Amino acid sequence: MIDQLKELQINFNDRIKNSSSRESVEELKKEFMGKNSPLNAILQQLRNVDAQTRQEAGKLANEIKNQILGEINALQDKFDQEDLKSQLSSEKMDVSLPGLEMSFGSKHPLNLVIEELSEIFSELGFEMVDGTEFEEDEYNFQRLNLPEGHPARDMQDTFYVNEKEVLRTHCTNMSSRVLSELALLSGDVKQHGSVSFGNVYRRDVDDATHSHQFMQIDAFLIGPKISFANLKWILQYLCKRLFGDNVNIRMRPSYFPFTEPSAEVDLSCFKCCGSGCKLCKNSGWIEILGSGMFNENVLKLNGINPQKNTALAFGVGVERIAMLKYGISNIRDFYENDIRFLNQFHFFGN
Ligand SMILES: [Zn+2]
Structure with a gap:
């Protein structure tokens, strides 16, 4: 079980290195933290193992879970910042542009x-x-x-x-x-x-x-x-x-x-x-x-x-x-x- 967890961690570390878009990070989150994720399956099995293994594997599983969540959140924050930056630069006001012409009403x-x-x-x-x-x-x-x-x-x-x-x-x-x-x-x-x-x-x-x-x-x-x-x-x-x-x-x-x-x-x-x-x-x-x-x-x-x-x-x-x-x-x-x-x-x- 410990080996399974370590393998999962290595797999995640590999995958997150290659996640360069918001979509791929979303996908990763679903795969590693979702209801049907391997981590969830391992956690389900904890109740069937001996107390010592349960303690060690439980601890490691929690560490891995926190690591995955932390890295995914950090990447999502990074994408949010980048989006905001590009929005601000595209909407930048150019005060040197000529003003819009106003239309005035006239009497009938x-x-x-x-x-x-x-x-x-x-x-x-x-x-x-x-x-x-x-x-x-x-x-x-x-x-x-x-x-x-x-x-x-x-x-x-x-x-x-x-x-x-x-x-x-x-x-x-x-x-x-x-x-x-x-x-x-x-x-x-x-x-x-x-x-x-x-x-x-x-x-x-x-x-x-x-x-x-x-x-x-x-x-x-x-x-x-x-x-x-x-x-x-x-x-x-x-x-x-x-x-x-x-x-x-x-x-x-x-x-x-x-x-x-x-x-x-x-x-x-x-x-x-x-x-x-x-x-x-x-x-x-x-x-x-x-x-x-x-x-x-x-x-x-x-x-x-x-x-x-x-x-x-x-x-x-x-x-x-x-x-x-x-x-x-x-x-x-x-x-x-x-x-x-x-x-x-x-x-x-x-
Ligand atoms: Zn006349």
């Missing part, structure tokens, strides 16, 4: 237009009001002189949520809400300007210039002495601020159910200065917004006395302004959030 073109318009209206003394997109039929239609049966209320144009509520078809819903509040506050309205912006919804077929959801800015100015001349001045001022001092406006008679008189407003073409181009379809003019004086009925329906007050009103499509200002031809570009499209607006106020 629709927000740029809203910010610009908000600034202009705030300078003119208008109060900014925020309202709901989920609106009662009463404020979206009835109080704006759009009684039941009016063509603009047709199911073709409006998203009805239920019989009494709609997704607002214009931001003018906020005009009727503000007018009603003013009427409650006082019988005699002092001059008051109000502007609101946000999403509006129409049952439209989406194409390059139409979307079922778009943004509007809607404004009105009410007071005892507000006239069509005030409307013309404000619109002229607004267009010059947006498109430059050289532009002019022209007002054409039109029809809107909530204004009387009503006017469609055209902008002189800022690209060709009137000589005719693709943008203005060779007419020299670009249609830009709808406007008018609030119909007497609208004032009455919201509790305002039309004998004492008049109000100018107009609504602007935010996408329309952004498309003209930034030369965008497809309305869908605003909603697809393609980073290549949005990155072009770094230049504008970002």
